[in-house]
Amino acid sequence: xxxxTQSPGTLSLSPGExxxxxxxxxxxxxxxxxxxxxxxxxxxxxxxxxxxxxRATGVPDRFSGSGSGTDFTLTISRLEPEDFAVYYCQHxxxxxxxxxxxxxxxxxK
Amino acid sequence: EVRxxxxxxxxxKPGESLMISCKASGYYFAMNWIAWVRQKPxxxxxxxxxxxxxxxxxxxxxxxxxxxxISADKSISTAYLQWSSLKASDTAIYFCARxxxxxxxxxxxxxxGSMVTVSS
Numbered sequence: 001x002x003x004x005t006q007s008p009g010t011l012s013l014s015p016g017e018x019x020x021x022x023x024x025x026x027x028x029x030x031x032x033x034x035x036x037x038x039x040x041x042x043x044x045x046x047x048x049x050x051x052x053x054x055r056a057t058g059v060p061d062r063f064s065g066s067g068s069g070t071d072f073t074l075t076i077s078r079l080e081p082e083d084f085a086v087y088y089c090q091h092x093x094x095x096x097x098x099x100x101x102x103x104x105x106x107x108x109k
Numbered sequence: 110e111v112r113x114x115x116x117x118x119x120x121x122k123p124g125e126s127l128m129i130s131c132k133a134s135g136y137y138f139a140m141n142w143i144a145w146v147r148q149k150p151x152x153x154x155x156x157x158x159x160x161x162x163x164x165x166x167x168x169x170x171x172x173x174x175x176x177x178x179i180s181a182d183k184s185i186s187t188a189y190l191q192w193s194s195l196k197a198s199d200t201a202i203y204f205c206a207r208x209x210x211x212x213x214x215x216x217x218x219x220x221x222g223s224m225v226t227v228s229s
Contacts, residue, residue: 044221098144100153100155
């Protein structure tokens, strides 16, 4: 079973700064089947990135995904106030497992 | 507009049964897998299982196998998550989500979540 480890657990930044979130897989991911989600309290999670680097429909271009194999990154180039949330990575390439990482909380400094 | 609308909050006692629902609209329901995801209080997201409405296929996370039943009725574009005997540890928010492609893929549309509280 693939385990995804996200770091840091909490990231404290100010609006306008750059955020870099990491997701490390315990095994190499086939075809870079890695997604990123944004989750705010009381709301449904929102798909941001799929296929490690493809932005989902309607996602601003300040969000970008990169990486391959076991190491993946979500970058938010300039933080907006609405970007403060919990972010999860997810592997979806080895059915029946759709593993989530434990999440990174992005909070306002 | 593509939407998944889930049933409302439930308060149940341990040992009771429950079925919650997820109604799809705005797309051809039968052709996309539907997943269920749990979020226990103060914790992260856990994938529970998926179902393919057009072929009545279902796959479960090993962590949830035998604990839940996932199904779908394509005639009314609705997926279900059910328990035969709830435990206090089932208290959580449950989300349904559409798998975006034909095979293994990310979850692109999510329901609003159904809060389930199990308490004596």
